[in-house]
Amino acid sequence: MARVRTVEPEVRRRLIEAAAQLLADEGPSALSTRRLASSVGTSTMAVYTYFGGLPQLVQAVVDEGFTRLAAHLAAVPRTDDAAHDLLQLGWAYRQNAMENRELYAVMFGTASLGGYRRSESELEQGRYTFDVLVAATERAMADGQFRRDDAECVAAQLWSALHGFVMLELAGFFEAHQDAVEAVLLPLFVNLGVGLAAGASQRSAATP
Amino acid sequence: MARVRTVEPEVRRRLIEAAAQLLADEGPSALSTRRLASSVGTSTMAVYTYFGGLPQLVQAVVDEGFTRLAAHLAAVPRTDDAAHDLLQLGWAYRQNAMENRELYAVMFGTASLGGYRRSESELEQGRYTFDVLVAATERAMADGQFRRDDAECVAAQLWSALHGFVMLELAGFFEAHQDAVEAVLLPLFVNLGVGLAAGASQRSAATP
DNA sequence: ATTGTGGCATAACAGCGTTATACAGGATCC
DNA sequence: GGATCCTGTATAACGCTGTTATGCCACAAT
Numbered sequence: 001m002a003r004v005r006t007v008e009p010e011v012r013r014r015l016i017e018a019a020a021q022l023l024a025d026e027g028p029s030a031l032s033t034r035r036l037a038s039s040v041g042t043s044t045m046a047v048y049t050y051f052g053g054l055p056q057l058v059q060a061v062v063d064e065g066f067t068r069l070a071a072h073l074a075a076v077p078r079t080d081d082a083a084h085d086l087l088q089l090g091w092a093y094r095q096n097a098m099e100n101r102e103l104y105a106v107m108f109g110t111a112s113l114g115g116y117r118r119s120e121s122e123l124e125q126g127r128y129t130f131d132v133l134v135a136a137t138e139r140a141m142a143d144g145q146f147r148r149d150d151a152e153c154v155a156a157q158l159w160s161a162l163h164g165f166v167m168l169e170l171a172g173f174f175e176a177h178q179d180a181v182e183a184v185l186l187p188l189f190v191n192l193g194v195g196l197a198a199g200a201s202q203r204s205a206a207t208p
Numbered sequence: 209m210a211r212v213r214t215v216e217p218e219v220r221r222r223l224i225e226a227a228a229q230l231l232a233d234e235g236p237s238a239l240s241t242r243r244l245a246s247s248v249g250t251s252t253m254a255v256y257t258y259f260g261g262l263p264q265l266v267q268a269v270v271d272e273g274f275t276r277l278a279a280h281l282a283a284v285p286r287t288d289d290a291a292h293d294l295l296q297l298g299w300a301y302r303q304n305a306m307e308n309r310e311l312y313a314v315m316f317g318t319a320s321l322g323g324y325r326r327s328e329s330e331l332e333q334g335r336y337t338f339d340v341l342v343a344a345t346e347r348a349m350a351d352g353q354f355r356r357d358d359a360e361c362v363a364a365q366l367w368s369a370l371h372g373f374v375m376l377e378l379a380g381f382f383e384a385h386q387d388a389v390e391a392v393l394l395p396l397f398v399n400l401g402v403g404l405a406a407g408a409s410q411r412s413a414a415t416p
Numbered sequence: 417a418t419t420g421t422g423g424c425a426t427a428a429c430a431g432c433g434t435t436a437t438a439c440a441g442g443a444t445c446c
Numbered sequence: 447g448g449a450t451c452c453t454g455t456a457t458a459a460c461g462c463t464g465t466t467a468t469g470c471c472a473c474a475a476t
Contacts, residue, residue, distance in 0.1 A: 164372020
């Protein structure tokens, strides 16, 4: 048994951080055990003692990415206007993706990276992120901004639209448009919001 | 100079097809020059004489994928109801993605595959696909189903929603939902359509 | 018949993920 | 205090990868 690990080994933390850095700086192809090892100042064996292999290390990095995303979304202030909050969440979501392009690509990318494939753990992590959207959606329904509906399904619609825009933007398909956020994402959200509001009865004020 | 290449060399065609097959059957990691060579019955050099390297071969496969997608969308019949056609286009788009999961992932995936990165060529190919959506959107505006607006921007909204849903579905984030198409994609399109229609004046009937 | 050239097979090189092995050093026990 | 174990790591090797240099061979042109 020996001593109990009370704190996370420093090398493990440093490996994750070095991997995230390498990913951000030079892209997925730079993520190799040897580069990681030399970057942290150890041997490639560290990857195997702490993670079991490169795919598991990538998974740890992805977990970190989801945690960071959740924190980024949680930092968005909650106002009385739930629909406005959803817009702000969307903006924060995109901003996080833009600031961690390569990481976002690995998190949601369908192409594999070094044998890494999404695991149940990631799907759950993604669902936590998703829950923030569901909560805001429910508030919008409670306030009468959206008509009553299955909040999960509605949030999934919002997520689809958001994620699709971000992916296409990251892939470079919107480079023709001057300001894709103003020209596409904002109207997309507004139009979808109009459709989601149709038939709803505003709670507070009258409806003459 | 010698003889002029009038027809595409057979080996080149077979390499592309073998690559697509290998990709579909065993995923991206199976795409190696040696496996391709043995599959086609040649040496790895063929990849370099005909394509210049693995990334360029992948690019040829992606080109093929975009061509196939465009053909798939072009096969959707055009009716009098442009909005209905857009729905059918969306369905065909998703179906194509589902039938060529790995290929779709490489086409739109941001993670690289064997050093392959999207080129200008692909962005153009993607824009051709996009044009089909733009055309249907313009018809919907002309018919008064959507209110007048920049058709490109509106089509980009539709594409974002569609692509986002497909990506999340492929990534497995909708596995909780029984039938994500019915529960998410369809209402997403309907709600977005309602928002896009708001303020439009039907063409046929009067506009007093 | 000779020459030249284009296409391909072979072999090598550097790098990859992974694994087996050996060693160092601290904790544990007698 | 000395022997023992165990954990973490460095080294080296294996089989794989993409790529390139080399050489051969068949066919077109002269």
